[in-house]
Amino acid sequence: MTTSSILNTNDKVDNSNNDVKILKLINCRLIIKEELLSDQVLFIDVTNGKILDGQKIFFQERNWSRLNTMQILDCNNLIVSPGYIDIQINGGFGVDFTADVDIVEGLKIVSKELLKRGCTSFCPTIVSSDSKIYENILPKIRQRKGSVKDGAEILGVHCEGPFIAPEKKGAHQEKVLKSATNGIKDFQEVYGMKNLNNIKIITLAPEVEGVNDTISELVKRNIVVSIGHTSSSVKDSERAIENGATLVTHLFNAMQAFHHRDPGPVGLLGSFNIKVTLSNKIKPYYGLICDGIHSHPNSVKIAYSSHPKGAIIVTDAMAAAGLSDGIYKLGEMEAKVSEDYVFINGTETLAGSKITMDDSVKNFRKFTGCSIVEAINSATINPAKALGVQNKKGILSEGNDADIIFLDDDLNVKKVFVAGIEFRLNK
Numbered sequence: 001m002t003t004s005s006i007l008n009t010n011d012k013v014d015n016s017n018n019d020v021k022i023l024k025l026i027n028c029r030l031i032i033k034e035e036l037l038s039d040q041v042l043f044i045d046v047t048n049g050k051i052l053d054g055q056k057i058f059f060q061e062r063n064w065s066r067l068n069t070m071q072i073l074d075c076n077n078l079i080v081s082p083g084y085i086d087i088q089i090n091g092g093f094g095v096d097f098t099a100d101v102d103i104v105e106g107l108k109i110v111s112k113e114l115l116k117r118g119c120t121s122f123c124p125t126i127v128s129s130d131s132k133i134y135e136n137i138l139p140k141i142r143q144r145k146g147s148v149k150d151g152a153e154i155l156g157v158h159c160e161g162p163f164i165a166p167e168k169k170g171a172h173q174e175k176v177l178k179s180a181t182n183g184i185k186d187f188q189e190v191y192g193m194k195n196l197n198n199i200k201i202i203t204l205a206p207e208v209e210g211v212n213d214t215i216s217e218l219v220k221r222n223i224v225v226s227i228g229h230t231s232s233s234v235k236d237s238e239r240a241i242e243n244g245a246t247l248v249t250h251l252f253n254a255m256q257a258f259h260h261r262d263p264g265p266v267g268l269l270g271s272f273n274i275k276v277t278l279s280n281k282i283k284p285y286y287g288l289i290c291d292g293i294h295s296h297p298n299s300v301k302i303a304y305s306s307h308p309k310g311a312i313i314v315t316d317a318m319a320a321a322g323l324s325d326g327i328y329k330l331g332e333m334e335a336k337v338s339e340d341y342v343f344i345n346g347t348e349t350l351a352g353s354k355i356t357m358d359d360s361v362k363n364f365r366k367f368t369g370c371s372i373v374e375a376i377n378s379a380t381i382n383p384a385k386a387l388g389v390q391n392k393k394g395i396l397s398e399g400n401d402a403d404i405i406f407l408d409d410d411l412n413v414k415k416v417f418v419a420g421i422e423f424r425l426n427k
């Protein structure tokens with residue numbers, strides 16, 4: 001392959017072969033300073049799967065032999081976006097991360113399927129469980145790089161519970177819920193001391209005994225603390241932010257409804273004078289499930305209007321995502337899926353969604369009336385910043401992972417690259 005080989009977007013890029021060292025994307029639409037600009041180029045170092053700085057290639061490395069091994073891909077003015085990041089996903093495609101006996105095999109299936117929907121990295125999410133289940137599952141979900149072979153990158157586990165409020169348990173089992181009277185020791189005991197290293201996010205209820213005072217200990221261990229499944233007042237929620245919490249889990253769901261005298265965690269979107277000690281974030285990020293069922297489109301719009309930079313699109317998908325109606329596993333329970341609704345079987349309690357990231361981003365744009373760039377940001381740079389991984393994910397800047405998706409103007413996923421190599425979509 002040489003610089004003369006120009007491919008069209010309809011062609012498959014064979015840059016897995018050793019001859020190609022650089023991939024140059026031409027005629028792209030890229031997000032530059034919050035705007036979508038046409039006629040842009042993007043360089044990918046295929047040897048290490050990172051984004052290259054185009055200027056450096058030509059000015060600093062003029063005689064670089066790798067320039068002779070460059071392949072050019074014409075993007076035909078498609079949007080070239082960072083891959084989507086899903087920080088809350090319980091499973092999909094028949095797999096439930098909490099209940100499946102073979103979690104390793106399950107992760108392989110989901111990781112590959114996510115790529116087809118434009119999601120190139122994710123946080124497998126485990127619902128409230130007893131310590132034996134954490135002991136079994138958590139060591140098996142290690143952070144791992146994304147690749148065409150393995151699928152989307154695993155950024156770390158999202159443990160939703162068990163330190164949550166029984167009255168806001170949603171689809172979680174009440175018998176496994178915990179308080180933290182012994183502080184961090186209770187967290188270490190439930191999840192397992194070593195397993196804390198595999199955890200990226202913990203969703204907890206600040207008002208549960210001992211929990212709010214433990215948040216700073218979790219943050220010191222590089223865990224992102226998210227407020228959720230909670231009856232917390234706005235005062236307790238603000239104290240959780242002071243203690244280092246930086247995220248709210250599936251805003252509106254499994255928390256008190258917005259009330260003007262005490263707006264609860266939803267009121268954090270209006271906070272502006274919290275005394276923050278452990279982070280520099282005054283307002284938290286917040287996850288939004290955009291299936292049109294978990295939150296009314298107007299609610300999504302209100303949240304987004306009040307704090308656009310904090311919006312994070314999450315799927316909260318369960319085993320049925322990508323599949324048809326039926327009965328599916330959900331932790332130790334069963335969920336019934338019917339016409340996009342997912343209920344705990346025999347009840348009217350919502351139990352996750354069956355939506356995928358590509359459809360979520362489309363819905364988010366529709367619900368909020370935001371620009372394409374703003375919709376993409378809510379699935380890329382915002383979650384990357386919430387997890388503190390913006391120096392490798394969520395933005396196509398030099399040195400970041402070349403996890404890239406091509407989108408048309410309706411936000412349909414047309415092409416996917418993970419770590420600089422094209423993942424072949426069989427659509």
Ligand SMILES: [Zn+2]
Pocket residue numbers: 160170229250254
């Ligand atoms: Zn939940």
